[in-house]
Amino acid sequence: MKIKAAVVEEHGAPFTFKELEIADPREDEILVRVVSSGLCGTDEHARLGHIPVRTPIVLGHEGAGIVEKVGSAVTDIAVGDHVVMSFGACFECKHCEEMGPYACDDWKKVNFGGRMLDGYTPLKTEDGEEVNDFFAQSSCATYAVCKANQAAVIDPDFDLEIAGPLACGIQTGCGIVMNTLKMQENPSPQSFAVYGCGSVGMAALMAAKICGADPIIAIGGSEKKLALAKELGATHVINRKEVDNLEEAVRAICPQGVENAVETSGNATMALTMLHTGSFLGKCVNAGASRLDSWHFPSELGSKSLYGVSMGWSNPKTFIPYLAELYKEGKLPYDKIITKFPFSEINEVAKASAAGEIIKGVIIMDK
Ligand SMILES: [Zn+2]
Ligand SMILES: [Zn+2]
Incomplete structure (x- = not known):
């Protein structure tokens, strides 16, 4: 299906909006309609090439949204679930198994390598050129495909416009x-x-x-x-x-x-x-x-x-819902550090951040 994505064509270039093609989720993946995405310093470091990601790339690793499709092997996430997409991992190595995805031996490769571990990206241009993904999710787009095992389900009454930063900064x-x-x-x-x-x-x-x-x-x-x-x-x-x-x-x-x-x-x-x-x-x-x-x-x-x-040595599937609960109890009022921007103004976020005007910028996709 066609999506609108903020693409970085080369290191140092601004985000430009493009229509891309996103593949259906494979068996262990989910398709998420992104409602909002936080932007963090890591996105900016990647855009500028300080983290040497491959381009063209769709950045974003604090995506929150609603699940529209699930792969045949996904058992713990259903269509309609509200999710926060966090970082990727292999989920198979010794350290993933003993400690959790934050300890993955392949952490950098999965999250900064531009492709999922098997070399796949769900994103293509209209001409069929492959586009790199980021943190195995690329949430600076109207839709994202990620592995089910990197997404945390949150209560449907949690505000999806502020949920994204739970994935990384918070x-x-x-x-x-x-x-x-x-x-x-x-x-x-x-x-x-x-x-x-x-x-x-x-x-x-x-x-x-x-x-x-x-x-x-x-x-x-x-x-x-x-x-x-x-x-x-x-x-x-x-x-x-x-x-x-x-x-x-x-x-x-x-x-x-x-x-x-x-x-x-x-x-x-x-x-x-x-x-x-x-x-x-x-x-x-x-x-x-x-x-x-x-x-x-x-x-x-x-x-x-x-x-x-x-990543705070976190296991997102359990830690993110716990943090969402703390927010609802009024103990973690992190909405006070958020400034929302319409998706169309994504290039303003890093500028406002560098100028010290905002702490945490979040882009809202349907605005
Ligand atoms: Zn691993
Ligand atoms: Zn981050």
Whole structure:
């Protein structure tokens, strides 16, 4: 069938709208009418070629919509179900089986390789030229085909216009706190610091509040975002542009160092501050994309841990419905960081994001 898709023809090119042909779902796949899709930094890195994806490509990996067709072998998703499409995995390797899809040996190949693992893409141009897919879903389009095993079913009364970011940004931030740091298991409140107030940082902050963290320190460079961080649960905020010594500012709040910290901005100075201000047994998560070869590591780690975490170590089929439930209970008000754009204005999202005007852009397909 014919679909409308936002295509990136080559690295650095803007999204251009094209009519493409999408294949019917194969036996383990589903066809989803996309209602909305979040856009995240990873889409922008791919568009610009910082992640060397093949082009032409249809980006998007935070798709939410309604299932229109299911393959013959799909048993846990039915036509009419409301789903959030998350990342792909092989679901067969040792690490997929023992831990979950976030640990897949083929994670990069499935999600950034432009094709499903068997070399297939469901997308073609009118001339029959194959178009690359992204995260095995390509949600910047009116329809998407993905594997059933990467889609989470959510309640039909959940607002599909805000559901997409549960697939990546929100899942990643909450997963770092709940799956990697397991802060809900702490017997007494522990200190928490988040560096960067984007969607991953804000989600981590909200999750830390849910887990009873105290104090909760948000560090960023925008007064507007720091004010929102306070509204979402930060007990202290630090504007990195207004302090002479960031490390001292953090230590003024936590003299013994911070027990749990997450860097989400990709700023190497912030990442190093996180590491230097960690408590004796502190856990530090580097979720931003800052390059380690730009870090000046401390001479010893002592008992500190430094984690690299992708996708919040999440298993989307169960974690996404859990997060949707937390939202409905009012504990995870992540709609406050969302700004909606009509699909036709997809090129405005990255610009608004780079200008610091928005935190999480979501495109709405029928607008
Ligand atoms: Zn695997
Ligand atoms: Zn993402």
